[in-house]
Amino acid sequence: AQKVTQAQTEISVVEKEDVTLDCVYETRDTTYYLFWYKQPPSGELVFLIRRNSFDEQNEISGRYSWNFQKSTSSFNFTITASQVVDSAVYFCALSEGGRNTDKLIFGTGTRLQVFP
Amino acid sequence: EAGVAQSPRYKIIEKRQSVAFWCNPISGHATLYWYQQILGQGPKLLIQFQNNGVVDDSQLPKDRFSAERLKGVDSTLKIQPAKLEDSAVYLCASSLNRNTEAFFGQGTRLTVV
Numbered sequence: 677a678q679k680v681t682q683a684q685t686e687i688s689v690v691e692k693e694d695v696t697l698d699c700v701y702e703t704r705d706t707t708y709y710l711f712w713y714k715q716p717p718s719g720e721l722v723f724l725i726r727r728n729s730f731d732e733q734n735e736i737s738g739r740y741s742w743n744f745q746k747s748t749s750s751f752n753f754t755i756t757a758s759q760v761v762d763s764a765v766y767f768c769a770l771s772e773g774g775r776n777t778d779k780l781i782f783g784t785g786t787r788l789q790v791f792p
Numbered sequence: 793e794a795g796v797a798q799s800p801r802y803k804i805i806e807k808r809q810s811v812a813f814w815c816n817p818i819s820g821h822a823t824l825y826w827y828q829q830i831l832g833q834g835p836k837l838l839i840q841f842q843n844n845g846v847v848d849d850s851q852l853p854k855d856r857f858s859a860e861r862l863k864g865v866d867s868t869l870k871i872q873p874a875k876l877e878d879s880a881v882y883l884c885a886s887s888l889n890r891n892t893e894a895f896f897g898q899g900t901r902l903t904v905v
Contacts, residue, residue, distance in 0.1 A: 680834075709891060719881060720795075721835070721896035767834050771891065777848035778891045779825070782834025 678703050680770050682783035689758050690791050697753045697786045699768030705729075710744065710751045711769040711780065721767070727751065758790045794818065796897035798884050804903045810872035813900045817865070817886030823847075824861055825894060826869050827883040835883055841867065842890065874904045 679702040689695045701710065712724040725735060727744055735742045739756045755762055765787045769780040797816040805811050817824050822843050827835035838857065840847040843864040852859070856875070861867040871878055881901050885894040 711893070713896075718898060719901070720898045721883065721885070723893045723895060726893045769834070777837075777840055777850075778823075779837035779840060779848055780827075780835070780894065782836070784832070784834050 678770055678772060678781050680768050680781055680783035682768055682786050684786045685784070686787040686789070688789045688791065691759060692757050694754060694756050695758050695788065695790075697755075697766050697768075697788070699751045699753065699783060701749050701751065701768070701770045703770060703772055705772045707772070709771045709778075711771070712742065712751075712753050713767045713769065713782075715765040715767060715785070717764070724753075755788075758788075760790050760792055763788060763790045796884055796886055796895055798882075798897035798900055800900055801898065802901050802903075804905060805874055807876055807904050808873040810870065811874055811902065812871075813869045813882050813884075813902075815867045815869070815884030815897060817867070817884070818895055820888065821886035821895075822864070822889050823887045823892075823894075824867050825885040825887075826859055826867070827885065827896075829881040829883055829899070831880070838869070838882075847890075871902075874902075876904050878902060879904045 681700045708729045710727045713721040741754045743752045765785045767785045769782045771778045824841045826838045829835040838852045839849040841861040844861045859869045881899040883899045885896040887894040
C-alpha cells in the first residue's frame with residue numbers, strides 16, 4: 677500500500693531558527709517520485725521539489741534543503757534561517773512510476789508558523 | 793507564463809443542489825487532475841485526464857460526480873446532487889506530461905449547507 681506520513685501536525689519557530697519537516701513514505705514500487713509542496717493561506721499548492729527514487733543525492737536550493745534516504749524511506753525538508761514568509765502548510769507527496777496513474781498521494785501536511 | 797486558472801473561488805450551495813467548477817490548465821499541458829481537499833487533510837485525486845482521455849477515475853464518486861475535458865484543454869467538474877460531506881476545496885492541477893511536476897490552481901472552496 678502507498679502511504680505518506682507526516683507525523684508533525686504543527687511546528688512553531690522564531691524567525692532565523694532552522695526547522696526540519698519530516699516525511700516517511702511507504703511503497704512497493706522500485707520506481708517512484710517524491711514531492712514537497714507549500715500551501716500558503718491563499719490555498720494554492722506551490723511546487724517545491726521532485727525527486728525520483730534512483731537519485732538519492734541531497735538537494736539544496738537557497739535556504740531549502742532536502743534529505744532523501746531510501747534506507748529509512750524518508751524525504752525530510754529543512755528550512756535554514758526561517759522567515760515569516762515561510763509560514764504555510766507543507767505537504768509531502770508520493771507518486772508511483774510505471775503505473776497507469778501518476779496520482780499524487782499526499783500526507784496530512786505540517787503547519788509551520790514562523791514568528792517574528 | 794499564466795498559471796492554472798479556476799473558477800469560481802468560492803461557492804455555497806444547499807444540499808441536493810448541483811454545482812460546476814471550471815479549470816483552465818497551463819497552455820500545452822497534456823495532463824490535468826482534479827483533487828479534493830477536505831479541511832485538515834491532504835488533497836485526494838478524484839480524476840486524471842491525459843489530453844481528453846480519462847487515465848484514473850477510481851476515486852471519483854460516479855453516482856454524483858462527473859468531469860469532462862473539452863478538446864483536451866479546459867475541464868469542468870460537476871456535482872449533482874451535492875451532499876454535506878462534499879464541502880471541501882476542489883483543486884485543479886496540470887502537468888506537461890505524466891510523471892512531471894504538477895502545478896495547482898488556487899482552488900474552489902465549496903460549502904454545502
